[in-house]
Amino acid sequence: MLIGMRLITTCTAALLLPVLLGAQDGAKQQSAAQALYDKLSAELSKQTSAYREASKKITSSEAYKKARADKDREKLTELRSSLKRPDSKGLAKKAMAAAATFEGDGAVKLLGWAAINGGDANIVKTVVAQLQEKHMGSAAMIDILENGRVLSRPLGAEGADAFLSQVIEESPHDLAKAWAFYWKSVALTGRGANDDQKAKGAELAAQAEKLAGNHWLADKIRGPKFVAEKLQIGLVAPNIVGEDIDGVKFELEDYRGKVVVLDFWGFW
Amino acid sequence: MIPHERSLVEQMKDKPFALIGINSDKDKAYFHTKAKEMGVTWRSFWNGPRGTGGPISSKWGVRGWPTIYVLDHKGVIRFKGVRGEKMTEAVEQLLGEMEDGK
Numbered sequence: 001m002l003i004g005m006r007l008i009t010t011c012t013a014a015l016l017l018p019v020l021l022g023a024q025d026g027a028k029q030q031s032a033a034q035a036l037y038d039k040l041s042a043e044l045s046k047q048t049s050a051y052r053e054a055s056k057k058i059t060s061s062e063a064y065k066k067a068r069a070d071k072d073r074e075k076l077t078e079l080r081s082s083l084k085r086p087d088s089k090g091l092a093k094k095a096m097a098a099a100a101t102f103e104g105d106g107a108v109k110l111l112g113w114a115a116i117n118g119g120d121a122n123i124v125k126t127v128v129a130q131l132q133e134k135h136m137g138s139a140a141m142i143d144i145l146e147n148g149r150v151l152s153r154p155l156g157a158e159g160a161d162a163f164l165s166q167v168i169e170e171s172p173h174d175l176a177k178a179w180a181f182y183w184k185s186v187a188l189t190g191r192g193a194n195d196d197q198k199a200k201g202a203e204l205a206a207q208a209e210k211l212a213g214n215h216w217l218a219d220k221i222r223g224p225k226f227v228a229e230k231l232q233i234g235l236v237a238p239n240i241v242g243e244d245i246d247g248v249k250f251e252l253e254d255y256r257g258k259v260v261v262l263d264f265w266g267f268w
Numbered sequence: 269m270i271p272h273e274r275s276l277v278e279q280m281k282d283k284p285f286a287l288i289g290i291n292s293d294k295d296k297a298y299f300h301t302k303a304k305e306m307g308v309t310w311r312s313f314w315n316g317p318r319g320t321g322g323p324i325s326s327k328w329g330v331r332g333w334p335t336i337y338v339l340d341h342k343g344v345i346r347f348k349g350v351r352g353e354k355m356t357e358a359v360e361q362l363l364g365e366m367e368d369g370k
Binding site: 045049216217219222224225227231232234235240255259260261262263264266267 | 269270273276283284285286287288289290291292293295296297298299300302303306311312313314315319320321323324325326327328329330333334335336337338339340341342343344345346347348355358359362363366
């Protein structure tokens with residue numbers, strides 16, 4: 001026990017503390033799991049910002065600029081060697097460890113965090129195996145399925161398809177099933193798909209759309225049709241109602257009377 | 269792209285023109301830092317925490333970033349996918365039409 005305790009880093013201890021203190025009933029468990037989830041997200045985001053900052057500092061240094069001009073690969077690598085990448089795998093492992101102390105939706109949420117953010121194929125495989133074994137009915141599966149793209153490579157085409165089929169068979173949640181249909185359709189209709197696959201893919205997408213109801217997934221599926229029917233030159237642009245970065249509501253139609261460049265962009 | 273758009277906004281600042289973004293940065297703090305650094309002054313809808321998978325771009329079927337539409341003063345889509353100088357030309361043409369009372 002002593003040795004075990006020593007191995008737990010302060011960070012893990014902080015993460016596990018709420019669990020050790022004992023959250024007994026379901027609602028309490030869920031909010032404790034959510035708190036851990038938020039903490040992990042905040043930590044990853046902090047590490048990511050620190051990485052970006054440090055990286056910027058290095059790439060704007062004179063030594064780096066010179067090495068780049070000289071195409072001195074070795075020097076560039078050396079200069080970047082002090083950079084510490086965000087430890088997403090380490091955090092994912094913490095999420096897995098914490099998940100083991102929860103049941104039901106709380107566990108699924110943390111497992112999902114690990115699979116989505118860990119950037120690690122083995123973690124994804126382990127998580128999916130655990131989900132298949134005991135969590136197929138959980139509503140928290142929806143968040144994981146929303147990020148279904150991260151699952152396909154680690155699981156391979158067949159593994160991913162089997163998982164999605166199981167969701168369609170066993171989940172009581174329409175939205176979970178909708179996502180499963182959607183990702184199946186995406187997998188079928190990738191580059192090089194033949195007419196058969198395209199037709200089957202369209203069928204699966206239609207099922208996904210029906211099950212998605214008012215959820216934005218339905219909008220996503222209808223996207224190409226929306227472009228074809230509403231976003232052609234000569235048509236009045238559909239309104240956009242939303243919020244700006246500071247949370248202030250506004251609409252595209254507020255700008256009638258002005259020439260408008262509408263630009264889907266980001267810094268990333 | 270940002271330097272060009274920044275200069276377009278600057279050049280057209282006294283004209284009936286607006287550049288409206290749909291911004292897909294997940295992290296608002298990161299957005300603010302970068303916006304300051306790059307001198308981004310135009311207003312953007314936020315596409316939400318899912319970034320490029322957000323609600324506005326999902327509905328609009330956006331597949332590539334950036335995606336550009338240019339609308340005239342009546343809200344009609346007149347150009348798609350124009351970047352750099354072509355964007356400036358499109359805006360100038362539409363402002364010209366407006367002055368001619370079309």
